[in-house]
Amino acid sequence: MIEVVVQFFRDYPLLWTFVKAVVLASFTLLIPLAVIWVERKVAGFIQSRLGPLHVGPQGTFQTVADALKLLLKEDIVPSGADKRFFYIAPYIAFISTVLSFMVLPFAPGWVALEMNVAVLFVIGVSLFNVVSILMAGWSSNNKYSLLGGLRAVAQLLSYEIPMVLSVLAVVFYTGSLSLTGIVEYQVKHGWLIWQPPIMIAALIYFICALAEINRTPFDLPEAESELVSGFNTEYSGMRFAFFFASEFANNFFITAFAAALFFGGWDGPILPPIVWTFLKVFVMIFVFMWVRWTPPRLRIDQILRFAWQFLVPVSLVNLLFAIVLGVR
């Protein structure tokens, strides 16, 4: 039966692409529901409270209810806002996330678009996120949003560099720019996390990932206590939901990307590959949440100093080692 369906789509490639796009976009919209629920439960656990409990078993449908609420809310555009940018910013953020999901291998063959420069592509499209945040901050006609937007750009650009350098270490080590290629290399030669230069690269990647998805201690762009949630202050309803969804989908993506780069992607014994991917992703997401709910946040100058004076030099030296050791 399944073969028949697959064969049908194989015969009409354009339709097949369309189906893949729809599935991917829905996945990007739905995965935040799961991640947010997990986040709430983990936060509750850490803060010695229960978290959502009443909507559905163990509060599983709380996020669904919240999403529905956002759907029904009035779409407010602040007076004096730069409307074009204000309208388009959340969608750019969301599209950049969907695009990065496009090249992510979930299991052997489970990839929407097999691309031989997937790593480069991911780095490229993830920068759209920065653009959307700046657009949102600028066009809101709100000084808090503007400050949040400016902070976000300074932070995200600074951390993009050590992040790319640490990813490059993997690329040089495996000699492949394709995510599937990198995972297959690891299936053959063992997980890259056990290789010394990659171990450091993974650590740098982890720190930068925290900054990239705006999590404590790097949650400055949306510092609730001083900026009242920063660049997305003026957004409501679905536009806000798109920002929120793209943030949590990004959270999922950045860990899935790390799983593919450092932890062997779908590689693992007994369980099917897709389960392994999700297992690795959710363990890492848990660590992210653990960090988020424990320390306070840093100040913008401390964050930038840390990136430029520590992470960039260390990742550069590390890259050198990776190149030397990776040459065969």
Place this chain on the structure above:
Amino acid sequence: MSMPVSPEKQSTLSTVDILSQGMVINVGPQHPSTHGVLRLILTLDGEQILHCEPVIGYLHRGLEKMMERRPYRHNVPFTDRLDYLAALSNNLGICQCIERLGGVEVPERAQYIRVLLMELQRIASHLVFLGTFGTDLGATTMFLYAFRERELVLDLLEECTGARLTYNWIRVGGVPDDLPEGFGEKVLGFVKTFRQRLEEYDQLLTRNRIFRSRTQGIGILPKELALAYGTSGPVIRASGMAYDVRKAAPYEVYDRVEFDVPVHEQGDVWARYLVRMEEMRQSIRIIEQVLRDIPDGPVQTKLPKVFKPPAGIAYSRIESPRGELSFMMVSDGSPNPLRVHIRAPSFVNLSVLPSLLEGTKVADLVAILGSIDVVLGEIDR
């Protein structure tokens, strides 16, 4: 200039005009980190604060004037609404002032009970500081931990006074009723848990490097400036001045209990945080001594139905969790006070804020304001 110019208008302006001005930003009175209805008008250069102008008065109720129209003892409930995080301290402040005015003696047991309640109140108030300070810096978990313990204190106070926020429990001439049965054991039980929890807070915040880098060397208040502004409480003790009314002018039975006054020299946010953490430990010490030494006896002095103190002026001061809280009352021999004045510690402490903020970052604003720990109910009265 208020806003960055939108692209349409930009073409008509020269770039020189845009670059030369600071951005004026309005923080509060509805802002999560101003701890009430405080409004700050900030002039910013990027993230740098050039100038800060606090605006107060959003919570003004004219309490001092209202007090002139009521008999002395009817004024005690008003004081609950001053520093609503330490209502018992305010109750004690006004009662002490009235007692001085009328020459009322307070039974010994009542004095011990007052000290016990004061210290429980201090712990509750400092826990609110700790929780909100954590949230201000982004450590949201601290908020829930601190309020979990504050709940225990509030339960104790509720059992004793019947209320959780506005207690109205201290009376002129003592306290209205004795402690409930078995109260001492419950307090000791709380003290035991709280000791461990303080250790937990140290692990979560005090030893955290990010927390230290956010607080150390920020918002330094030099000793001279602290003295010149007349600050008191943890704010001045963190600037190297060992001034505590409980030691300087002991009231109730504070001269009979042993405790230390924590002092730090640095005068930064970090020092103010440490002083408050240490004060909670000292409060525990006082509570334990009070429960050990508390004598039996009456808890209230009989007073006439219509209380008319002789003409004169009385001034009393106590160490509230926020600093030196003073009441001044003038009597003309009638049942109502002629004039009441309240010296609120938060009001005086807040006055140093503009000089602390100049040249700091926006992110430090919440840390510095949080470390001064103001309550707007007391500032606006």
